[in-house]
Amino acid sequence: MREALRDAMAEEMRRDEAVLVMGEDVAVFQGAFKVTEGLLGEFGERRVRDTPISENTIVGAGVGAAMGGLRPVVELMTVNFSLLALDQIINHAAAIPYMFNGQARVPMVVRMPGGGGHQLGPTHSHSFEALFLQVPGLLVACPSTPADGKALLKTAIRDDNPVIFIEHESLYGARGEVPDNDETLRFGEAAVRREGGDVTIVGILKMAHTAADAAQTLADEHGVEAEVIDPRTLRPLDLDTILESVRKTNRAVIVEEGWPHGGVGANLATLITEQAFDYLDAPVQRVTGADVHMPYSRRLEQAAIPHEEHVVKAALAALEGSI
Amino acid sequence: MADLPDASTSYELLARMALIRRFEEEAGRQYQRAKAGGFLHLAIGEEATIVGTTSVMREEDYLIGTYRTHGHAIARGTDPKRVMAELFGRVDGTSGGRGGSMHIFDAERRFMGGYGIVGGNLPIAAGLALSSDFKGEDAVTVCMFGDGASNAGNFGETMNLAALWSLPILFLVENNLYGMGTAVERHSAQTDLSAKAEGYGIPGRRIDGMDVLAVRESVAEGVRLAREERRPTLIEAFTYRYRGHSAADPEVYREREEVEEWRQKDPIESFGRRCIEAGVLGERELQEVRDKAEATVLAAVEFAEASEEPPLDTLYENLYVLDSDAWYAVDERSPEPHRGEHESEMPDAARELAEAGAAYAEQPDDGPRPNPAVDGDAELGVEPEVAEEVEDIVPPAQQRRGES
Numbered sequence: 212m213r214e215a216l217r218d219a220m221a222e223e224m225r226r227d228e229a230v231l232v233m234g235e236d237v238a239v240f241q242g243a244f245k246v247t248e249g250l251l252g253e254f255g256e257r258r259v260r261d262t263p264i265s266e267n268t269i270v271g272a273g274v275g276a277a278m279g280g281l282r283p284v285v286e287l288m289t290v291n292f293s294l295l296a297l298d299q300i301i302n303h304a305a306a307i308p309y310m311f312n313g314q315a316r317v318p319m320v321v322r323m324p325g326g327g328g329h330q331l332g333p334t335h336s337h338s339f340e341a342l343f344l345q346v347p348g349l350l351v352a353c354p355s356t357p358a359d360g361k362a363l364l365k366t367a368i369r370d371d372n373p374v375i376f377i378e379h380e381s382l383y384g385a386r387g388e389v390p391d392n393d394e395t396l397r398f399g400e401a402a403v404r405r406e407g408g409d410v411t412i413v414g415i416l417k418m419a420h421t422a423a424d425a426a427q428t429l430a431d432e433h434g435v436e437a438e439v440i441d442p443r444t445l446r447p448l449d450l451d452t453i454l455e456s457v458r459k460t461n462r463a464v465i466v467e468e469g470w471p472h473g474g475v476g477a478n479l480a481t482l483i484t485e486q487a488f489d490y491l492d493a494p495v496q497r498v499t500g501a502d503v504h505m506p507y508s509r510r511l512e513q514a515a516i517p518h519e520e521h522v523v524k525a526a527l528a529a530l531e532g533s534i
Numbered sequence: 535m536a537d538l539p540d541a542s543t544s545y546e547l548l549a550r551m552a553l554i555r556r557f558e559e560e561a562g563r564q565y566q567r568a569k570a571g572g573f574l575h576l577a578i579g580e581e582a583t584i585v586g587t588t589s590v591m592r593e594e595d596y597l598i599g600t601y602r603t604h605g606h607a608i609a610r611g612t613d614p615k616r617v618m619a620e621l622f623g624r625v626d627g628t629s630g631g632r633g634g635s636m637h638i639f640d641a642e643r644r645f646m647g648g649y650g651i652v653g654g655n656l657p658i659a660a661g662l663a664l665s666s667d668f669k670g671e672d673a674v675t676v677c678m679f680g681d682g683a684s685n686a687g688n689f690g691e692t693m694n695l696a697a698l699w700s701l702p703i704l705f706l707v708e709n710n711l712y713g714m715g716t717a718v719e720r721h722s723a724q725t726d727l728s729a730k731a732e733g734y735g736i737p738g739r740r741i742d743g744m745d746v747l748a749v750r751e752s753v754a755e756g757v758r759l760a761r762e763e764r765r766p767t768l769i770e771a772f773t774y775r776y777r778g779h780s781a782a783d784p785e786v787y788r789e790r791e792e793v794e795e796w797r798q799k800d801p802i803e804s805f806g807r808r809c810i811e812a813g814v815l816g817e818r819e820l821q822e823v824r825d826k827a828e829a830t831v832l833a834a835v836e837f838a839e840a841s842e843e844p845p846l847d848t849l850y851e852n853l854y855v856l857d858s859d860a861w862y863a864v865d866e867r868s869p870e871p872h873r874g875e876h877e878s879e880m881p882d883a884a885r886e887l888a889e890a891g892a893a894y895a896e897q898p899d900d901g902p903r904p905n906p907a908v909d910g911d912a913e914l915g916v917e918p919e920v921a922e923e924v925e926d927i928v929p930p931a932q933q934r935r936g937e938s
Contacts, residue, residue: 231668257668260699262695263691263694263695263698265691265694265695267657267687267688267691268656268657268660268688268691268692268694268695269657270657271654271656271657271658271660271661271688271692272657272658272660272661272664272692272695273661274657274658274661275646275657275658275659275660275661275662275663275664275665276661276662276664276665276668277661278646278658278661278662278665279596279661279662279664279665279666279669280665280669281664281665281668281669283661298651298654299654299657299658302650302651302654303649303651303654303658307647308852308853308854308855309632309852309853310629310632310633310637310639311629311632311633311637311639311641311647311648312628312629312630312632312633312639312851312852313851313852314629314639314640314641315639315641315646315647316855347853347862347863347874348853348854350854350862370855370857371855372854372855372862397857397860398857398860399860399861446862447860447861447862482864482871485871486871
């Protein structure tokens with residue numbers, strides 16, 4: 212995944228002189244997670260910029276640079292640090308095109324890795340997809356495969372809207388076929404990872420993989436054919452594909468790592484209920500991270516993160532009485 | 535003291551300042567008439583700092599400011615009609631009625647806003663300067679902000695970045711002595727604001743912000759340093775707002791005498807007097823300046839009054855730069871949710887509810903609008919004891935109108 216993301220940036224930088232990368236330790240250090248490795252060598256300090264640890268100002272400088280005609284790709288070292296930049300992300304990047312009535316555009320990508328699982332404790336394990344999803348004016352991408360990561364990041368860089376690009380730290384080492392071409396991927400096109408007629412499972416980021424694993428177990432051990440959907444972007448959301456699936460399976464499970472209240476699943480469950488209520492044979496099930504700050508203890512942490520078993524249970528609960 | 539410029543430049547400086555003054559007075563009046571809503575921050579008294587600055591900027595330079603920037607836009611050349619229409623929330627406003635008083639913007643004149651968050655414009659200014667520098671352009675960014683913003687984290691962060699990256703930027707603190715109602719010596723441990731960025735490698739100087747020529751001279755040099763030497767500097771201009779922080783300000787934190795004292799240094803009167811004494815301008819020209827400002831501002835009000843309210847089906851416009859048939863927003867105001875981008879084709883139930891909602895915007899008459907900072911929403915009920923407290927600090931003029 213990390214090479215795919217790096218290639219996306221490098222290719223876009225070769226294609227468009229206005230693209231620049233900036234963030235904490237993205238240049239000399241080659242990126243805290245090594246995603247920007249090699250960029251400084253190829254593009255130099257003018258276009259690959261180390262910044263001070265000043266998140267709000269890094270993003271704000273990205274906003275201004277974008278308004279001035281550049282296409283900045285801003286890396287925040289982790290999702291957690293985006294909290295220090297929320298003023299620029301929400302009050303400025305997201306609001307400017309609207310509040311100035313289209314006179315200014317903010318074609319900026321803010322990349323940030325997050326998620327739990329590495330014993331990084333309460334301040335370094337967040338999943339804030341829902342937080343950014345809530346903000347009108349932002350687009351939110353959350354790739355789960357290297358191919359999607361590359362194609363979505365290229366699209367994000369070319370898009371004229373501010374894009375929050377959420378990466379999962381556990382997926383940086385993920386392997387997969389990545390087309391060695393200029394392929395982009397339109398935002399708002401979900402991927403159906405597995406077809407099935409019994410239950411729809413929607414999972415994002417690392418949970419897209421958990422959902423797929425659960426679907427395999429459901430097939431192997433329970434004779435249940437789950438349809439697995441990875442939305443790939445949350446805003447825009449390919450609701451049509453999800454609804455189409457739910458109309459077929461009449462059941463839905465949504466899997467995310469974030470907190471339950473006001474989460475991605477809460478939102479999607481509402482949309483499904485509003486628009487496909489007549490097709491539902493069971494309440495929409497949500498599988499989320501625990502409603503706590505991520506504990507450090509490996510045992511507690513793993514207990515707080517959704518796993519395959521949770522998804523299998525939720526799917527079976529949705530199917531209760533019909534199998 | 536700086537020399538007077540030639541007659542036409544002097545005339546222009548005076549005319550711009552007088553226009554801003556008259557515009558702001560009228561904006562205040564229209565606010566009392568409830569034609570303008572929200573918060574209204576007037577720059578009356580600060581005209582020399584504004585006009586002195588813009589008068590030495592080039593067309594391609596960026597200017598970015600705060601929530602007190604009607605005058606900045608006008609000084610940059612934005613038609614006062616469009617600024618007034620924005621205060622009225624109408625389609626012909628600078629932001630089509632989406633921004634309001636705090637968010638004036640004019641891309642064509644490179645007036646890059648109008649920001650409601652104190653210090654929020656500082657990093658953006660650095661980014662604009664970065665874009666010019668990156669593209670090898672000559673443009674300079676002038677970033678104006680208040681004394682209060684010098685305490686925000688963005689101040690230190692942005693100073694550091696600007697110096698670190700040698701950005702073509704000039705910072706200008708409009709020090710009107712108060713961060714809202716808190717005096718500088720009560721909000722900043724270092725009261726010499728020009729010194730506050732020195733530790734970051736940005737030298738500062740203090741100037742008389744009531745003297746348009748002093749501002750011109752100093753800003754011209756700051757802009758030159760930014761443009762030619764890529765050296766960011768900071769100017770602290772001492773100025774004063776005669777009116778409250780906003781229309782919601784009962785001004786309990788300062789003495790009337792202080793306001794009077796500053797009025798003696800009025801930037802427009804003092805500059806006009808100087809022009810007359812030096813024989814650069816005559817009484818006839820001064821009168822002409824006032825008459826023109828009057829006519830322009832009255833025409834602006836007329837224009838704003840006549841401008842349409844924004845159509846309801848434009849609610850979602852410009853939220854996103856749209857790519858073909860993508861949809862990004864969902865409208866959930868009615869039992870028939872629809873895609874925000876399809877607002878113009880919203881279902882009947884949604885349209886009815888949108889119109890029902892918009893009907894709440896109707897004012898009963900031209901009477902004063904409740905002040906959002908001190909008045910509750912009568913229909914929602916204000917606790918009586920709160921209302922009484924508020925009454926104590928509302929200026930007598932407002933009490934007479936029964937506004938409290």
